[in-house]
Amino acid sequence: MFSIIAKSVKIGVLTEAHPFDTQPSFGFPVIDFSRCVACDDCERACPTGAIRTARPGPARKTVTLSYAACIQCRECVDACPEKAIGASHGVEVAAYTREQLARTGSFDVDSATGRGAFVNLEVQPGPTLNESADRLRERIQGRLGRSLHVRQVDAGSCNGCEAEIAATTNPLYDLERFGVHLVASPRHADVLLVTGPVTRNMEIALRRTYEAAPDPRIVVAVGACGCSGGIFGEATYAALGGVDRVLPVDVYVPGCPPRPQAILNGLLVAMGIREARLGAVAASK
C-alpha cells in the first residue's frame, strides 16, 4: 500500500491543462486552391471518395474535399503534382452538418491544356457554423448545464473510434473534469456518441437506443464511417453508411479515427460550451 501511494505521489498529476493546444504532425489535408490546377490526380488517389471533381459546364470544373469521408491517409498529399495539398495541425475539427465539412473550389478550365485556374470557393450549402451553433443552443436551452451524460453506441465501427473514445477517459485527457460522464444506459443519456458505418444488423438497435434516450437527445457522429460511411461506403447490402442515414445528427467529428482531443471537443460542442470549427482549415492559414 505504501509503495502504491509513494509511486502515485512521485508520478503526480498527469492530466493536461490544455488538451486542445497540441499540434499533431498531420491533422487533415488542406487544398491550397490557388495552386491547384484541378487535374484529378488526388481524386484518383483518394480511397474513400473524400475528394471529388465535377464538371458543371464545358469550361468549368469543381474540386471538393470533404472531411466527412477523409481517413487522413495522405495519398492525396503524395499524389498532387502541384504540391497544392498540405497538412493541417489542429485537433478541434467538428461541424454541425455534413456540408460544413466540405470545401469546394471552382475552376475555369483551359480547353487547350486542360489545366484549371482557380476562380472562387463555392458557397457552402445549408446553415453556416454560427447559425447551426445558435440552433443547437436553442434546442438545448441551457438544460445540459455544465454536465453531460454520454451513451456510446458502436453501430458498426472497426473499434478504432472506440479505442480513442476510451482514451478520452485516461488520466491525460480525463474527460470527467469537463463534466462529461459515460453512462451505461441510454435512459440516463443526454448525448449518444455514435460510430459507424451503421450496419444493417445494428440499425434497429441504434434506433431503439435513440428512442430510449430522453429529450433533448443530442447525437454526435464520430469518425469517417460515422460521418459518411468512410472506406466502407454507403448503401451496401451490409451497411447503410453515415449515422445521419438513420438518426438526426447534431455534431460531426470526422477522422479515422478522430484523436481523443477531437472527440472531447465534439462533446463540448454538443454541450454548447464550445463552438464547432474546422480547426484544420483555420490552422493552415
Place this chain on the structure above:
Amino acid sequence: MSVVSTVATALGVAEEVVREVRAGELALEVERSNLPALADRVFLGLEGRLLSLFASDERQATGRFVVRQVWSLPGHRTFLHVAAPIDPALPSFPSISAKYPVANWFEREVMDLFGLVPEGHPNLARVALHDDWPEGAWPLRKDFPADRIVPRVQGDFHPFRPVTGEGVFQVPVGPVHAGIIEPGHFRFGVAGEPILYLQLRLFYVHKGTEKRFERLPWRHGVFLAESISGDTSVGHALAYAHAIERLANVEPPPRARALRVVLLELERLYNHTADIGGVATDVAFSVAASRAQTLREGLLRLQDDLFGSRLMRSVVALGGLRRDVSPEGLIKLRKHLEHFGKEFDDLIRLLNDAGSFGDRVDGTGILTQQAARDLGIVGMAARASGLDMDLRRDHPHDAYEGLRFEVPVEQGGDVRARLTVRAREVAQSLSIVRQVLDAMPPLSSASFRHPMPTRLPPRASALGWAEAWRGPCTHWIATDERGEIARVKITDPSFLNWPGIVQAVPGNIIPDFPVINKSFNFSYSGNDR
C-alpha cells in the same frame, strides 16, 4: 525428401498432385467427397492446423464454386491450400465440423454467404446472416450486387437454448453494452450467480468488408485492411500487403521489413498493456488501470510522433512502408521503450503483489488445453492454454527469420495465464525491437519501399499472413482475368477463438464474465467483417 513429397506421402496422393505455388505455399485440388478423408490425414498425419475455410465464386471463369481450406503445417514450415470444386447444380459439400469443431462457424458462413450447404453439419443454423435476412440471397456470390438493399423479412428470432428449473434464468446482454465495447449479444443461462452456459450472437457489425475489397482498386485495399479491426491495423495491413506482394513477386527492402517488425511489436505492446489495464478496471483496481492507460497513451503518442498516426494507420505500404523513420526517431523509440519496460515491470509487480487481484484472476475462466485444441484456438489465447504456436516462428514473415525470441506458453488456461502470457510477450517484444534497432539496415532514399508493378498477374491467388497481437491474421487474395481483385478472404484470429469463451465461462459467476472477456479481448469487427 522435399516438402512436396513428404506432404504428398502423408496425404496418400501422388506427388504431382501437390503443387508448390511459391515458397511456403503448397496447393492441391480434391474431389469434394474426399474432403473428410483429407482432413483426417492433414490433422493426424501432418499435425496441420486449420486457419481458414471459405468459398469462392468462380462460375464466370470455370463454371464452378470452390470450397477452400488453408492449413498451417508448422512442422514443415508451409501452408497447405486445399481446393474442392463444387458444381453449381449440386451446391453442397461434406461437412467436417462434427469431427473437427474448428470448421463449425466457417462452414456455416459458407452456407450463409454462398448458399453452399455443408452436408452432415450438426447445427445448420445461420451464423453470419441475421434472422431478418431472406432465404435464397447469398451476398458473396458474384451475381449479388454489393449495393443491393435486401428488404427485411419477419424471421424467427435466433433460437436460444431454453433453460428450466427453479431459480434458473436467462440473462440477455447486448448488442448495445454498458461500457465502450463493440456490439454482440450474449445469452447467459444462470442459476443464481453461477453461469450454466453462454450462447453468442455476433455479426452485428458485419460491414460487407470482403465484398468491399472486390470493388476497390487493389492499391487502395490496404486502407480497408487497416479498418478490419481497429486495434489490429498493422496486423491486417501486413497480411494484405504480404498477399499482394506475393502475387506480384515483390520483396520489400530489408529496412522496410525490419521496420514492419517494429510496427507489429508496437501494436502488440499497446494492446497487451491496454488489456492488462482493462482487466484491472474490471476488478476495480483503479490505480493499476490508470497506470496501464497512461503507458498505453505514451505508446500511442510515440507512434503518432514516429509515424504520424496514433494507431499506425497508413504506414504499411504495398512493397514496404509509406514513410521512413528518421535516425532521431529511432533513438526516441529506443529510449521510450527502455522507460516503458521499467514502468511495465512495475505495473506487473503492482498486480502480482495484490492478493485481491489474484483472487479474481486465478482459476477464473479456464479454457482447457483439450478444449483449445479441439476448437482450433489460435494465438495468444492458445498459448495461455498450453498450445505452442506462433506464425512469427513457424512461418516467419518480414524480418522475423533470424531474430531470437521465445514463444511464451502457459498451462493454466485461466485469466491469470492469459495475463502472464501477455506480460511475457511484452518482454519478448521489447527484446525483438531492440534486436531490430541494433541491426537496422541504414537509411537511404529508396530503401523503404519497393515499387509495385502496374498490374497484378491475372487469375492468380496468394496467402498473406502475420502473427498480430491476438494471433494469426490471414488474407487469401485471388485476382480475376484483368488482374483486379476477385476475392479477399479475411480471417481474424477472433473468428477462430470466439467459441473458446463459450467453453471458458460456465461455472464462473456473471461478475467474472467481463474479466474473462477482457482477458481474451476478441475483436467483434474482425469476426463479423
